[in-house]
Each structure stands twice: as structure tokens, then as C-alpha cells.
Amino acid sequence: MSQVISAQNLGKTFHAHGRTVHAVRDVSLSVAAGEAVGIVGESGCGKTTTARMLLRLEDPTAGRIVFEGEDITHRRGAALLPFRARAQLVFQNPFDALNPRFTIRRALAEPLANFGVPRAEHAGRIEAVMQRVRLTPSASWLDRHPHELSGGQLQRVVLARALIPGPRLIVADEPVSMLDVSVRAGILNLLRAARDELGLAAVYISHDLALIRYVCERTLVMYLGAVVEEGPTVDLIERPHHPYTRALVAAVPVPRIEQDRAPLPIKGALSDAPLVGPGCAFRDRCPAAFGRCAVETPPLRELSGRRKVACHLGDPA
Ligand SMILES: Nc1ncnc2c1ncn2[C@@H]1O[C@H](COP(=O)(O)OP(=O)(O)O)[C@@H](O)[C@H]1O
Ligand SMILES: [Mg+2]
Structure with missing residues (x-):
């Protein structure tokens, strides 16, 4: 193309x-x-x-x-x-x-x-x-x-x-x-x-x-000026990887196929997000954040099926 x-x-x-x-x-x-x-x-x-x-x-x-x-x-x-x-x-x-x-x-x-x-x-x-x-x-x-x-x-x-x-x-x-x-x-x-x-x-x-x-x-999907997840739309909505995307999807009444991942409630408002620096910009609102999220900015990494995600969760590295 x-x-x-x-x-x-x-x-x-x-x-x-x-x-x-x-x-x-x-x-x-x-x-x-x-x-x-x-x-x-x-x-x-x-x-x-x-x-x-x-x-x-x-x-x-x-x-x-x-x-x-x-x-x-x-x-x-x-x-x-x-x-x-x-x-x-x-x-x-x-x-x-x-x-x-x-x-x-x-x-x-x-x-x-x-x-x-x-x-x-x-x-x-x-x-x-x-x-x-x-x-x-x-x-x-x-x-x-x-x-x-x-x-x-x-x-x-x-x-x-x-x-x-x-x-x-x-x-x-x-x-x-x-x-x-x-x-x-x-x-x-x-x-x-x-x-x-x-x-x-x-x-x-x-x-x-x-x-x-x-x-x-x-x-x-953008969060505070950066792409945190991307992929074919239907796949992304039905199987969101990033906790932020999961929260966005949970907030709208779109039909979902996969039910095994419970929606993650995000905490606070956009203004509660940390200012730019090392670490994940979403960490203070993320219900799944752990130690690495505060020190290392997750890069947008490629997954299978033309998917990409910027999140340490599930990263084998
Ligand atoms: N001309 C500008 N001067 C200063 N700040 C701006 C200007 N345009 C946008 N911003 C700021 O940049 C951020 C992103 O804004 P914007 O691109 O309009 O977001 P969205 O379209 O997703 O709502 C916001 O914090 C907004 O206040
Ligand atoms: Mg706008």
C-alpha cells in the first residue's frame, strides 16, 4: 500500500x-x-x-x-x-x-x-x-x-x-x-x-x-501526548492491552467478545498524572502499576497481529 x-x-x-x-x-x-x-x-x-x-x-x-x-x-x-x-x-x-x-x-x-x-x-x-x-x-x-x-x-x-x-x-x-x-x-x-x-x-x-x-x-490511543497503544480497531477494542485502553473501552457501551479481563477502574483525573520525566506517564492512575513503571518509560513495543503497546505489563524483558 x-x-x-x-x-x-x-x-x-x-x-x-x-x-x-x-x-x-x-x-x-x-x-x-x-x-x-x-x-x-x-x-x-x-x-x-x-x-x-x-x-x-x-x-x-x-x-x-x-x-x-x-x-x-x-x-x-x-x-x-x-x-x-x-x-x-x-x-x-x-x-x-x-x-x-x-x-x-x-x-x-x-x-x-x-x-x-x-x-x-x-x-x-x-x-x-x-x-x-x-x-x-x-x-x-x-x-x-x-x-x-x-x-x-x-x-x-x-x-x-x-x-x-x-x-x-x-x-x-x-x-x-x-x-x-x-x-x-x-x-x-x-x-x-x-x-x-x-x-x-x-x-x-x-x-x-x-x-x-x-x-x-x-x-x-493517546495518553498525555504519546501513543500508548495501537492496532486494528476491532481487535484493539475487543482485546485492549494497555490499562488505559481497557478503562476507555470499559467506559463505553461497545459490544465486547472477551469477558475474562475485568475492566480496570482508573484512578483520579488527567491532572493527577505525573509530569513528563522517567517512568510511565499513566502510572499514578494505573491500578496495575508496579516498581518498574516509576523508573522506566515503557517504549511502544510491537506485538503480534500489527498490535503495539507501551506498557511494562506482560513485557517479557
Ligand atoms: N496554542 C496552545 N498554547 C498552549 N497550550 C496549548 C495550545 N494548544 C493546545 N494546548 C495544550 O496542549 C494540550 C493538548 O491539547 P489538544 O491538542 O487540544 O488536546 P485534545 O484535542 O486531545 O483535547 C492541552 O493541555 C492544551 O491545553
Ligand atoms: Mg481536540
């Missing part, structure tokens, strides 16, 4: 108000054409910062990003324009993503103009993308303004706006969290159809394991 994007050891440190925040400490991921990869973890674990680095909306402080075979880590300004057309963000809140004064037609024409698509092609591209997001007949939608559309219809326009430049990668950060449950599946199915038909690479960011299970073949 050809990798559309490949990121290695991404890190991001913010310095704000005299404080240093290690928002992302170590994230590596690759996404192939047609593949959907999920990133899950509780609020504040660095999901959005990771998404923004993948899209080069945020400069990484460590690591490397290769997109379609080219190292784009340090590319800036105009040199990033071709990448901007090929790597698109689907916004979380459709009400914020669209200019309220623009018609839908203008919202869709704007990215085409920005990326230098000749005017003669605009009407055809707009018609095609309206078909793709099932807002048809397009003539009944294109002259409307955002306030005349429902949340679900607006999210279709947001998706159309992301697809119209012809991206190879879509990054969706909590793509349906602002929508009614009743319209979520419709949007997710449209995204999936677009991915299948166009062979797009997709990254879905969510705190919601049920959503990730529905759309992603492979999933990374």
Missing part, C-alpha cells in the same frame, strides 16, 4: 504564560490511500495538536512529516500551497466553519480560487461535489446562506468544501460531535463513501470509541 502521509516521532511543546506544555510528546503514524486511521483519547491528550501538525497548521517542535513521498516538515508559505490543496481538514463545528454572509456557491468557489483552479472549471467541480455530498438538485441549495440550512446539511457543505480541491488526505477532528445523533451516521457514511470512491487517506480524531469503531480500520 502506498502511504499518503507518514509522520515520525512528532512532538509539540507550547510555552504560554510562563508554563511549558508538552502537548504532543511522541506520535508516529502512517496512513495509506483508502485507509482510515483513528486517534482516540480523553480531552487534552493532544489529538487536535497532532491533527494540526499533520496538516502543517502547527509547526512540530520535533519529528518529521512525509507527504506523498516529500518531506514537508519545514516547508512554509507559498511552498505549502500544493500541500494545502491535497490535505484538508473537516471542521468540528459546521456553524463556525462557514462565513454566514457567503452563499453555498461562494463557499465552494472560494477554495477553488485560492488553489488556482481555472474559473471555467468551477461550475462543474461544484456540481460534482454537491452530488457527492447528496445535496441535490444543487440548484436548490447553492444560492442559500448557512442560516437557511440545518446542522446536518451544513456539515455536508463543510465536507464538500474539504473535498472540492481534490485532497488525498482528509483529517476530521470530532467531525460529528456537534450534530444530533440522528444525522451522525449519514455524515459518517458520506465520508466513508468519498474515501472509498476517491481512495482518500483519512484520519479521524475523536474521544468516542464507538465512532472510531464504526469508521476506522486502525486506531491509535
